[in-house]
Amino acid sequence: xxxxxxxxxxxxxxxxxxxxxxxxxxxxxxxxxxxxxxxxxxxxxxxxxxxxxxxxxxxxxxxxxxxxxxxxxxxxxxxxxxxxxxxxxxxxxxxxxxxxxxxxxxxxxxxxxxxxxxxxxxxxxxxxxxxxxxxxxxxxxxxxxxxxxxxxxxxxxxxxxxxxxxxxxxxxxxxxxxxxxxxxxxxxxxxxxxxxxxxxxxxxxxxxxxxxxxxxxxxxxxxxxxxxxxxxxxxxxxxxxxxxxxxxxxxxxxxxxxxxxxxxxxxxxxxxxxxxxxxxxxxxxxxxxxxxxxxxxxxxxxxxxxxxxxxxxxxxxxxxxxxxxxxxxxxxxxxxxxxxxxxxxxxxxxxxxxxxxxxxxxxxxxxxxxxxxxxxxxxxxxxxxxxxxxxxxxxxxxxxxxxxxxxxxxxxxxxx
Amino acid sequence: xxxxxxxxxxxxxxxxxxxxxxxxxxxxxxxxxxxxxxxxxxxxxxxxxxxxxxxxxxxxxxxxxxxxxxxxxxxxxxxxxxxxxxxxxxxxxxxxxxxxxxxxxxxxxxxxxxxxxxxxxxxxxxxxxxxxxxxxxxxxxxxxxxxxxxxxxxxxxxxxxxxxxxxxxxxxxxxxxxxxxxxxxxxxxxxxxxxxxxxxxxxxxxxxxxxxxxxxxxx
Numbered sequence: 001x002x003x004x005x006x007x008x009x010x011x012x013x014x015x016x017x018x019x020x021x022x023x024x025x026x027x028x029x030x031x032x033x034x035x036x037x038x039x040x041x042x043x044x045x046x047x048x049x050x051x052x053x054x055x056x057x058x059x060x061x062x063x064x065x066x067x068x069x070x071x072x073x074x075x076x077x078x079x080x081x082x083x084x085x086x087x088x089x090x091x092x093x094x095x096x097x098x099x100x101x102x103x104x105x106x107x108x109x110x111x112x113x114x115x116x117x118x119x120x121x122x123x124x125x126x127x128x129x130x131x132x133x134x135x136x137x138x139x140x141x142x143x144x145x146x147x148x149x150x151x152x153x154x155x156x157x158x159x160x161x162x163x164x165x166x167x168x169x170x171x172x173x174x175x176x177x178x179x180x181x182x183x184x185x186x187x188x189x190x191x192x193x194x195x196x197x198x199x200x201x202x203x204x205x206x207x208x209x210x211x212x213x214x215x216x217x218x219x220x221x222x223x224x225x226x227x228x229x230x231x232x233x234x235x236x237x238x239x240x241x242x243x244x245x246x247x248x249x250x251x252x253x254x255x256x257x258x259x260x261x262x263x264x265x266x267x268x269x270x271x272x273x274x275x276x277x278x279x280x281x282x283x284x285x286x287x288x289x290x291x292x293x294x295x296x297x298x299x300x301x302x303x304x305x306x307x308x309x310x311x312x313x314x315x316x317x318x319x320x321x322x323x324x325x326x327x328x329x330x331x332x333x334x335x336x337x338x339x340x341x342x343x344x345x346x347x348x349x350x351x352x353x354x355x356x357x358x359x360x361x362x363x364x365x366x367x368x369x370x371x372x373x374x375x376x377x378x379x380x381x382x383x384x385x386x387x388x389x390x391x392x393x394x395x396x397x398x399x400x401x402x403x404x405x406x407x408x409x410x411x412x413x414x415x416x
Numbered sequence: 417x418x419x420x421x422x423x424x425x426x427x428x429x430x431x432x433x434x435x436x437x438x439x440x441x442x443x444x445x446x447x448x449x450x451x452x453x454x455x456x457x458x459x460x461x462x463x464x465x466x467x468x469x470x471x472x473x474x475x476x477x478x479x480x481x482x483x484x485x486x487x488x489x490x491x492x493x494x495x496x497x498x499x500x501x502x503x504x505x506x507x508x509x510x511x512x513x514x515x516x517x518x519x520x521x522x523x524x525x526x527x528x529x530x531x532x533x534x535x536x537x538x539x540x541x542x543x544x545x546x547x548x549x550x551x552x553x554x555x556x557x558x559x560x561x562x563x564x565x566x567x568x569x570x571x572x573x574x575x576x577x578x579x580x581x582x583x584x585x586x587x588x589x590x591x592x593x594x595x596x597x598x599x600x601x602x603x604x605x606x607x608x609x610x611x612x613x614x615x616x617x618x619x620x621x622x623x624x625x626x627x628x629x630x631x632x633x634x635x
């Protein structure tokens with residue numbers, strides 16, 4: 001458990017509505033919420049709640065109540081509101097509440113220790129945590145799951161590993177032993193504790209008979225509902241993507257039908273995007289973390305700006321640093337150069353990341369040129385590519401002949 | 417009847433539009449002996465008509481191109497397969513090659529290029545697109561493997577320096593002729609290098625390859 005928090009309250013800011021904290025929460029964010037609202041440190045509020053808990057568990061009860069009633073920051077409804085918006089959730093929680101009440105009354109009438117102090121608040125808190133779990137938003141549930149998984153003992157006990165099982169058995173055995181011990185203090189299993197146990201058992205069976213069928217049906221419906229929801233969510237993501245990109249492009253293509261170049265460019269653009277979305281989602285957007293992403297941007301830009309098809313083949317990948325970025329910039333110039341002057345319909349770009357070097361090859365099958373008689377403006381570009389490469393300690397080669405296409409090779413050693 | 421020197425080609429694709437598009441582009445240069453739009457019919461007709469080259473769509477209902485490759489592969493036949501796909505997903509490419517295709521091209525290939533590829537497949541050669549060459553280099557890369565140096569059979573699990581050179585040039589967009597010139601070897605030698613890469617691709621038990629294949633329930 002390593003959740004450190006810091007106050008977000010700034011002196012002099014106008015009072016905000018009381019919301020449960022999202023960034024500064026450990027469990028429900030109640031203390032964080034108060035801290036933000038009142039401009040005090042979370043730690044102080046947490047201490048107050050902890051002290052209140054000593055008075056018959058009042059702190060826990062209060063915490064639970066606030067958790068239920070206060071809206072989480074960034075969300076629209078409090079947990080209570082969320083529960084009552086959904087009829088079935090409301091029913092479930094209501095039944096659980098009634099069951100808790102019955103249990104409390106029953107235990108009290110059988111004369112167990114519940115009545116003296118902590119029993120009441122504890123049972124109510126147990127009910128409250130159940131209600132919270134039912135009503136919490138998906139986001140908050142995830143937070144809670146993470147939280148409990150990160151708690152050393154509890155998190156371990158729920159895992160399916162061998163260690164988890166051992167832990168669970170140990171905890172369970174300890175509880176059983178403790179329970180038996182308590183019963184013994186009451187006067188032995190065959191004494192007054194016996195009738196108390198018997199009464200409780202009858203009560204539990206009665207509750208089960210009353211609610212079991214309804215409960216089972218609910219559970220079943222809930223599972224199918226959840227599955228349906230996942231399916232709908234996936235479908236929604238797909239539809240959104242198709243709508244945002246594919247449909248838009250098709251409309252554009254219809255409009256540009258007269259202009260062949262535009263149609264090809266649009267279709268090709270869409271193809272590339274869809275392909276990436278389907279087959280390599282990991283490089284979808286991260287030009288900053290991936291060399292392949294950077295090179296992909298060249299493909300995109302050259303195709304868009306010059307209407308020349310780029311066949312990109314990449315082998316290997318790495319996280320780009322300044323040198324890699326410079327190398328890619330040189331490659332970009334080479335590609336733009338080819339797109340502008342070669343008159344070829346397509347350019348091949350091949351990149352390879354090896355343990356000791358990174359290479360970029362830009363090749364076209366266009367008109368080519370005579371290296372010794374290059375026009376001044378093209379010389380400039382060639383020079384700038386060469387300069388960049390020599391700064392990187394790498395090399396640039398240009399292979400070309402009139403009518404035979406051009407290839408620019410850029411090789412940069414890696415410093416590891 | 418068309419000229420007997422033309423390869424006899426069979427088309428398998430479940431999209432009528434794609435079939436007619438391909439037909440229009442290649443009909444004047446090859447002898448199209450039939451076409452099918454589903455796996456079952458394709459298997460039956462290929463075995464019956466015994467074409468030289470089958471242009472095979474990778475994605476189809478009922479198992480796709482791989483189902484056809486496997487079913488026909490069980491029979492003694494001289495038919496060779498060129499896989500044709502809209503996708504460039506490495507899983508697809510590697511899987512159809514491992515299922516027995518002799519080459520792989522994407523559907524946006526130009527007409528003349530496709531005809532050229534068909535002739536090469538018919539002549540017993542292998543057709544590697546630049547992208548396929550890239551995948552192979554990736555899969556056989558020595559540097560960063562998921563399971564480093566788990567080489568079972570060095571003959572099959574590693575590429576020779578020459579094979580690597582040839583693949584790199586293919587990935588860079590070179591034709592076989594360009595490659596021969598660049599490496600000062602004959603075109604035949606280039607072809608034999610590529611064929612041997614194909615063999616390794618099909619038989620190697622290298623982790624990445626088997627992984628790709630098992631994802632598609634191949635071996």
